[in-house]
Amino acid sequence: MKAYILTIGDEILIGQVTDTNATYMATALSEEGYEVVEHLSVSDTRAGIMRGIDHAMQSADIVLITGGLGPTKDDITKKVLADYFDTELIFHQTTFDRLLRLYHRFGKEPTEAHRMQCALPRDAEILTNERGTAPGIWMEKDGRVLVSMPGVPYEMRYLINNEVMPRLREEYPVDDKVRSLTILTAGAGESTIAELIEPVEDSLPEHMSLAYLPNLGTVRLRITTRGDDEERMQAELEDNKQQIEELIGQYVYGYGRENLAGAIGRRLIEKGATVATAESCTGGTIASLFTGNAGSSAYFLGGAVTYSNALKKAMLGVRLGTIKKHGAVSEATVREMAEGGRKKLGADYVIAASGIAGPGGGTDDKPVGTIWLAVAGPEGTYTKLLRAGKDRKRNITFTAHQGLDLLRRVLDGLVK
Structure with a gap:
C-alpha cells in the first residue's frame, strides 16, 4: 500500500526550519510496511497546497499532511481541504470546548483567531490533539485516506503515535x-x-x-x-x-535510538561510577550531551569550561609551566586537565578536551583542527590526538563524540 507525505510551510522551502516531520512520518509508515512513494514540500498558498493534495491523492492510497492548521491568517490548509473534498467549514464545538479548558487552565482566554481555528471541514473525522490546540483531520475519498496534522513536531508525533498509525493498522492493513x-x-x-x-x-x-x-x-x-x-x-x-x-x-x-552519551551513562550506572568534563575548545558541548539524557544526574556530576589558561590553572590545577612549555593544545596540558578535574570535581572519570577549533588560531606546528583529548579514571589516563578540518562547528561536534567514545572504550576495557 502506497503512502505520500506532504509538508506545508514557506519556512521549510526557504530553509528556515528543518523538516523533521517528514522523517518521523516516513519512519512510522515504513515500519508498518507502507511504501512511501514520495515526499513533497509546498508553500503556504492555496495554489501550492491544492496542487500538492491533488498530486498526492493521485499517487498514493494514504496521504499524510502537516502544517497550516494554526490560528493565523497564513494557516489555510483547512479551507483548501474543504474545497478539494467539495465540502464546507463548520464550527466544531467539541474542539472549541477543549481549547477553552486548555486556556482556562493557564488563566487565559482564547482569541477570535482561536475560535476560527475550530472551523473544520464538515465531512472530516476529528482526531483529538492532546498536545496542542489544532486537531488532526481525517478525510476519505475514492478509497483513499488523507490525514492532516499540525506542523508543530511534538503535536504531530502525538497524533501519529496515538491516532493515525493505530487507525491505519486497523483500517488499511498491509500483508507484508x-x-x-x-x-x-x-x-x-x-x-x-x-x-x-x-x-x-x-x-x-x-x-x-x-x-x-x-x-x-x-x-x-x-x-x-x-x-x-x-x-x-x-x-x-x-x-x-x-x-x-x-x-x-x-x-x-x-x-536502537540510544545516543552515545546515554550509552556511556548506562555503563557508568552499571559500574556505580560518575563522570565530569573539563572542556576548552568544546565549550561545554560534551557536558550538554550528557545532560540531554533523562536521568543523567545519576552519573554526571558537572563540568568545567576552562577556555582561558588562567581558568585551567584555577579550576583544574593545570600548571602554567606545563602550558608555557607545551602549549594549551598539547597532550601534557589535556592530561593535567583530566587528572586535575578528577581531583577538583570529585568524579570517577573526567573527559578533557583542548584544541584549535578554527577557523583561525592555527600555526604551522598546530594547524586548525589539532585537538587533544584525555580521559582520566581509576585505570589511568588515556590521551588521543585528533586531526580535524577547518569547520568550527563540525570540529566541536566531532571532538565531543570522539571524547565520549574514548571514555566508552576505557569503560569497555578496549584501551590499553
Missing part, C-alpha cells in the same frame, strides 16, 4: 511488514565498517537489506527485513546482529 534493527557504532568510519562486515552484507537474502547512516564520529547500521512471519523476521534480525557484533564488536556502543 517491515522490521528493522539499528546497531550503533563509534570509533570507525563508514568505509571501514563496510569493509569489516562485507561478508554479512553479501550473504543477506533478497528480502533483507543493510543501510549505513554515518554522522560525525558515529555510524548507524540499520538491518531491515520484510515479510509476514513476525517470529521469522525477529530471528533473522537477531542472527545478523550477532554476526555483525562478532566482526565489529569493539565499535558497537548500543542499539
Whole structure:
C-alpha cells in the first residue's frame, strides 16, 4: 500500500526550519510496511497546497499532511481541504470546548483567531490533539485516506503515535511488514565498517537489506527485513546482529535510538561510577550531551569550561609551566586537565578536551583542527590526538563524540 507525505510551510522551502516531520512520518509508515512513494514540500498558498493534495491523492492510497492548521491568517490548509473534498467549514464545538479548558487552565482566554481555528471541514473525522490546540483531520475519498496534522513536531508525533498509525493498522492493513534493527557504532568510519562486515552484507537474502547512516564520529547500521512471519523476521534480525557484533564488536556502543552519551551513562550506572568534563575548545558541548539524557544526574556530576589558561590553572590545577612549555593544545596540558578535574570535581572519570577549533588560531606546528583529548579514571589516563578540518562547528561536534567514545572504550576495557 502506497503512502505520500506532504509538508506545508514557506519556512521549510526557504530553509528556515528543518523538516523533521517528514522523517518521523516516513519512519512510522515504513515500519508498518507502507511504501512511501514520495515526499513533497509546498508553500503556504492555496495554489501550492491544492496542487500538492491533488498530486498526492493521485499517487498514493494514504496521504499524510502537516502544517497550516494554526490560528493565523497564513494557516489555510483547512479551507483548501474543504474545497478539494467539495465540502464546507463548520464550527466544531467539541474542539472549541477543549481549547477553552486548555486556556482556562493557564488563566487565559482564547482569541477570535482561536475560535476560527475550530472551523473544520464538515465531512472530516476529528482526531483529538492532546498536545496542542489544532486537531488532526481525517478525510476519505475514492478509497483513499488523507490525514492532516499540525506542523508543530511534538503535536504531530502525538497524533501519529496515538491516532493515525493505530487507525491505519486497523483500517488499511498491509500483508507484508517491515522490521528493522539499528546497531550503533563509534570509533570507525563508514568505509571501514563496510569493509569489516562485507561478508554479512553479501550473504543477506533478497528480502533483507543493510543501510549505513554515518554522522560525525558515529555510524548507524540499520538491518531491515520484510515479510509476514513476525517470529521469522525477529530471528533473522537477531542472527545478523550477532554476526555483525562478532566482526565489529569493539565499535558497537548500543542499539536502537540510544545516543552515545546515554550509552556511556548506562555503563557508568552499571559500574556505580560518575563522570565530569573539563572542556576548552568544546565549550561545554560534551557536558550538554550528557545532560540531554533523562536521568543523567545519576552519573554526571558537572563540568568545567576552562577556555582561558588562567581558568585551567584555577579550576583544574593545570600548571602554567606545563602550558608555557607545551602549549594549551598539547597532550601534557589535556592530561593535567583530566587528572586535575578528577581531583577538583570529585568524579570517577573526567573527559578533557583542548584544541584549535578554527577557523583561525592555527600555526604551522598546530594547524586548525589539532585537538587533544584525555580521559582520566581509576585505570589511568588515556590521551588521543585528533586531526580535524577547518569547520568550527563540525570540529566541536566531532571532538565531543570522539571524547565520549574514548571514555566508552576505557569503560569497555578496549584501551590499553
